[in-house]
């Protein structure tokens with residue numbers, strides 16, 4: 001008899017695998033699923049020098065894929081670059097969260113406070129380790145985490161706060177005073193903070209305030225990020241965690257005994273991106289900002305109220321004013337009638353119901369075409 005762990009068996013699959021766009025469609029679901037990469041992210045991948053390429057080729061020819069010294073070199077250079085006390089390279093930001101929860105023994109009986117609209121995997125991962133996600137509501141105007149709500153949710157079982165800002169799917173960016181408020185609470189109640197700041201570079205007309213910039217927060221924060229967003233390197237599968245050295249050291253064991261290490265070629269690519277990708281990142285942020293403004297304006301003009309995203313690369317319009325207020329139905333019908341793929345808001349938690357998520361990492365032409373089709377769909381549905 002097969003016995004699958006309840007925390008895993010009861011969990012639905014991610015929405016992203018279910019929607020195959022097909023020819024002639026506009027896929028504005030994610031920055032990571034382009035049918036033709038050049039349509040979506042017209043930014044060159046990091047340039048890897050001849051020397052590095054040769055080293056990878058030599059390693060492959062030697063039939064001995066290096067896992068030890070190269071990984072260490074990468075992590076050391078990486079930690080120095082990030083000015084972090086310790087850094088661990090993992091195969092994704094999501095893997096980093098899972099590894100960090102396991103390492104710090106977060107499990108059955110523990111509670112982790114987070115927001116009700118988050119990157120799909122964050123809540124699932126908390127559940128997979130057997131802990132209970134406690135969702136506190138966000139401030140209505142800013143969609144920020146509200147320190148008062150967090151304070152009210154703290155119980156003797158609370159072990160950690162998980163912050164996912166700049167936020168996927170809303171695009172909300174934390175205000176400085178809210179970051180300070182959360183830091184104070186964490187210190188007062190001796191809580192860990194898991195800070196998924198993978199979109200930290202993608203902010204528009206505002207600043208990202210990292211929780212680690214708060215006094216004494218480096219000691220209790222596990223900072224999680226990766227190369228999928230700011231460097232548009234989703235397919236390379238490189239993420240990282242920065243934390244006190246003794247935590248990183250223990251996380252390494254779980255990582256070693258599951259996947260061993262990030263592939264050598266991907267390590268080189270990531271390091272190169274860090275060292276010389278800055279002009280590309282800046283160019284990308286400028287491009288995304290123009291696309292963000294365009295998409296946000298179009299949604300509001302077609303009557304779908306949309307919070308102004310200030311970070312990440314998503315718009316999260318409310319579709320409850322349409323003739324199809326159920327987000328699952330809206331997405332299915334939009335795909336069927338107009339061949340536009342967006343993600344139903346409930347994929348990001350119940351609080352996201354009545355919204356859809358659209359990604360503006362697509363080209364401006366694709367975004368314009370998708371918006372025209374959505375507008376036509378909304379008008380037809382109403383008539």
Ligand SMILES: Cc1ncc(COP(=O)(O)O)c(C=O)c1O
Pocket residue numbers: 091092093094095119164168196198225226227228234238239
């Ligand atoms: C907040 C957040 N963290 C992590 C990820 C995934 O990152 P990775 O590709 O490194 O797993 C996403 C992707 O959508 C995200 O929105």
